[in-house]
Amino acid sequence: MSDEITPELFTKLVDLAAFAFDPTEAAYLRQELNNQLKAIHQLEGVPLSNDVPPAAHGVTYTSESRPPLRQDHWGPCENPDEILAQAPQSEARYFVVPDIPHTELD
Amino acid sequence: MAILDHSAFEIAKKVQRGELTAVDVLTAALDHVAAVDGRPGTLDGGALSEEDQAKVHAFITLTEKRARRQAEAIDERIRTGENVGPLAGVPITIKDIYCVKDTPTTAASRILANFVAPYTATPVERLEAAGAVTLGKVNLDEFTYGSSTESSAFQPSTRNPWDPARVPGGSSGGSTAAVAAREGCLSLGTDTAGSIRQPAAFCGVVGLKPTYGRVSRYGLIAFGSSLDCPGPVARDVRDAALMLSVMAGADPRDSTAATLPVPNYLDGIDRGVKGMRIGLSPDYMHINFPDPDTGDILSQSLPDEIRAATLRAAETLAAQGAEIIENVSMPNSAYGIPVYFVISRVEAASNLHRFDGVKYGYRTPSEFRDLHEMYRKTRAEGFGLQPKLRILMGMYVSAAQYSEHYYQRALKVRSMIRSDFETAFDPGGPYQLDALLTPTTPTTAFKIADIYGDSVLMQYADQFTVPANHAGVPAISIPGGLSSEGLPIGIHLIAPDFAETTLFRAGYAFEGATADADWRKVKPRVLLQAGL
Numbered sequence: 001m002s003d004e005i006t007p008e009l010f011t012k013l014v015d016l017a018a019f020a021f022d023p024t025e026a027a028y029l030r031q032e033l034n035n036q037l038k039a040i041h042q043l044e045g046v047p048l049s050n051d052v053p054p055a056a057h058g059v060t061y062t063s064e065s066r067p068p069l070r071q072d073h074w075g076p077c078e079n080p081d082e083i084l085a086q087a088p089q090s091e092a093r094y095f096v097v098p099d100i101p102h103t104e105l106d
Numbered sequence: 107m108a109i110l111d112h113s114a115f116e117i118a119k120k121v122q123r124g125e126l127t128a129v130d131v132l133t134a135a136l137d138h139v140a141a142v143d144g145r146p147g148t149l150d151g152g153a154l155s156e157e158d159q160a161k162v163h164a165f166i167t168l169t170e171k172r173a174r175r176q177a178e179a180i181d182e183r184i185r186t187g188e189n190v191g192p193l194a195g196v197p198i199t200i201k202d203i204y205c206v207k208d209t210p211t212t213a214a215s216r217i218l219a220n221f222v223a224p225y226t227a228t229p230v231e232r233l234e235a236a237g238a239v240t241l242g243k244v245n246l247d248e249f250t251y252g253s254s255t256e257s258s259a260f261q262p263s264t265r266n267p268w269d270p271a272r273v274p275g276g277s278s279g280g281s282t283a284a285v286a287a288r289e290g291c292l293s294l295g296t297d298t299a300g301s302i303r304q305p306a307a308f309c310g311v312v313g314l315k316p317t318y319g320r321v322s323r324y325g326l327i328a329f330g331s332s333l334d335c336p337g338p339v340a341r342d343v344r345d346a347a348l349m350l351s352v353m354a355g356a357d358p359r360d361s362t363a364a365t366l367p368v369p370n371y372l373d374g375i376d377r378g379v380k381g382m383r384i385g386l387s388p389d390y391m392h393i394n395f396p397d398p399d400t401g402d403i404l405s406q407s408l409p410d411e412i413r414a415a416t417l418r419a420a421e422t423l424a425a426q427g428a429e430i431i432e433n434v435s436m437p438n439s440a441y442g443i444p445v446y447f448v449i450s451r452v453e454a455a456s457n458l459h460r461f462d463g464v465k466y467g468y469r470t471p472s473e474f475r476d477l478h479e480m481y482r483k484t485r486a487e488g489f490g491l492q493p494k495l496r497i498l499m500g501m502y503v504s505a506a507q508y509s510e511h512y513y514q515r516a517l518k519v520r521s522m523i524r525s526d527f528e529t530a531f532d533p534g535g536p537y538q539l540d541a542l543l544t545p546t547t548p549t550t551a552f553k554i555a556d557i558y559g560d561s562v563l564m565q566y567a568d569q570f571t572v573p574a575n576h577a578g579v580p581a582i583s584i585p586g587g588l589s590s591e592g593l594p595i596g597i598h599l600i601a602p603d604f605a606e607t608t609l610f611r612a613g614y615a616f617e618g619a620t621a622d623a624d625w626r627k628v629k630p631r632v633l634l635q636a637g638l
Contacts (some may be wrong), residue, residue: 003508003511005502009502010311010498013501013502014498016495016501017455017485017497017498017501018462018478018481018485019482019485019486019489019494019497019498020482020483020486021486025491028492029495029498030489032495032561032562033495033499033502035396035398035497035560035561035562036447036495036499036561036562036565037401038396038400038401038562039396039401039403039443039444039447039502039562039565040444040447040448040512040516041401041442041444042396042401042403042444043151043441043444043445043448043512043515043516043519046413046438046441046515046519046520046522048515048518048519052518052521052522053515053518053521054373054514054518054520054521055517055518055520055521055524055576056332056517056603057332057333057362057578058318058319058332058520058524058575058576058577058578058579059317059318059319059364059577059578059603060578061270061319062362064365064366065319065364065365065366066364066365067358067361067363067364067365069361070358070361077351079224079225082224083224083465086221086222086224086465086466086467087464087465087466088463088464088467088469089468089469090470095464095465097464097477097480098474098475098476098477098479098480099475099476099477100476100477101476101477101478
């Protein structure tokens with residue numbers, strides 16, 4: 001496990017994350033990512049037996065500490081106008097977005 | 107004695123008894139802010155003047171009118187004989203990562219700079235229902251991503267009240283600096299890797315990370331959802347216990363909020379530590395850091411003053427009747443930072459995809475051809491470098507072809523970190539600890555700009571605090587002395603799940619035993635310079 005984030009892989013990640021960088025920013029970020037990877041590689045040396053379970057979080061929930069599931073029912077939003085007022089663009093109570101790229105199927 | 111020299115506990119009692127009004131307290135707090143804080147953080151904050159460099163800059167948004175309405179309402183309720191709650195009239199600040207209805211909630215990021223929260227976070231709601239008066243929202247690292255508060259998009263970032271040339275720590279640096287500078291009595295922070303405890307140590311105040319799930323995360327803008335813990339920042343242990351008593355407990359709006367009953371953490375806080383078993387581990391008595399060229403992990407001794415403060419704390423607790431258990435083995439704590447580099451980034455990337463310029467927050471003002479270009483420009487302009495780094499790393503280590511190597515492995519090592527704590531606290535185990543005592547931080551507060559930009563070294567500032575986040579267990583940092591440079595040193599106690607009571611008892615006993623120590627009589631420099 002000695003992976004490195006190459007310029008090509010970095011470009012792919014940037015595209016997936018919906019970012020755009022100038023060359024200076026890109027160089028700094030790629031260097032920091034690879035420095036972080038060097039630290040992460042310390043985990044390679046940890047002896048892991050097959051019976052070590054992955055931990056999604058530290059504290060184990062018990063029947064006493066786990067909240068009951070909520071009823072599965074819908075309710076109206078209490079303040080839709082306040083929510084819509086936060087939108088950069090809205091119209092007729094809809095959020096407005098620019099054209100969504102699409103391909104016409106034959 | 108000035109009003110704000112009193113603790114939150116004392117102020118609430120005085121307000122409840124009518125010896126002070128909530129408006130009196132608020133006025134004193136606002137005067138204090140005016141004397142020490144300087145200009146609030148803003149986007150594109152401009153060059154720093156000489157005056158700027160001597161101020162604290164804890165605030166992003168001061169909500170004075172709202173606070174005055176709250177204080178007047180409390181005084182009116184007291185006049186009519188109502189019970190106004192255990193935090194009656196206590197001025198508090200809120201880390202600007204919590205939603206407070208009708209109040210700007212920025213996460214210290216350009217991408218949320220124009221966001222006004224349409225609802226209030228549960229911990230804030232509970233504090234205000236108990237009579238607390240919110241002065242405003244305080245600065246932090248952008249989206250909590252950092253350990254110095256320097257990455258905030260709102261500049262000037264917060265400076266350390268003990269030495270304004272130094273960082274307050276982070277990410278809850280605004281919270282801890284505000285409490286240290288007596289801009290309010292309490293502050294609500296968050297702790298994902300040490301973000302309450304590390305800045306509490308740097309600023310000489312008390313900071314508690316409760317057990318994961320002890321306090322609801324509803325209304326907290328998420329970073330690492332399996333790690334984030336809301337928690338109190340206070341000037342003393344009793345105030346932290348009071349604050350946690352008010353805000354802990356089940357919440358139907360957060361399915362991770364535990365349903366266990368909440369004790370009154372003030373009950374029995376003065377029972378002392380006689381018979382308590384407190385551990386010391388050699389695994390927390392040296393510093394690990396990566397070689398910048400090779401990535402090899404290097405190790406060096408703790409700075410003498412930090413080691414001495416930790417050992418002195420152990421001796422103090424022993425003199426109070428605690429039994430000190432040495433050589434507690436915690437070998438997997440050394441992996442806390444690399445595990446964190448993986449887990450927190452995956453969770454951050456997931457949580458930050460929602461910021462896209464559609465429903466709220468920033469949208470690029472420049473032209474765009476389509477939705478994808480709008481996303482790219484919005485996120486490139488709206489996020490700072492630290493969120494970008496976390497998103498990119500999170501996407502990389504959770505990608506299908508790398509997940510087994512990185513994410514799944516990190517989750518397993520997390521189990522091993524947890525296992526060390528379970529062994530240490532096991533009543534039938536080799537150590538049978540009530541608490542583990544460690545230093546909070548590997549250094550005292552460092553100078554502004556000394557580390558910022560080196561994302562790896564900055565992360566290692568949390569190496570003693572992050573294991574408790576992985577394990578989910580509660581931990582507290584309390585002031586343990588001053589360095590020869592006059593900078594605070596924090597000591598750190600970690601306890602089993604939901605054993606916050608143990609932390610408060612031990613912390614309170616330590617405070618009592620050191621009440622007359624010379625270092626406790628020293629005030630932060632900004633207070634002395636302001637004649638406060």
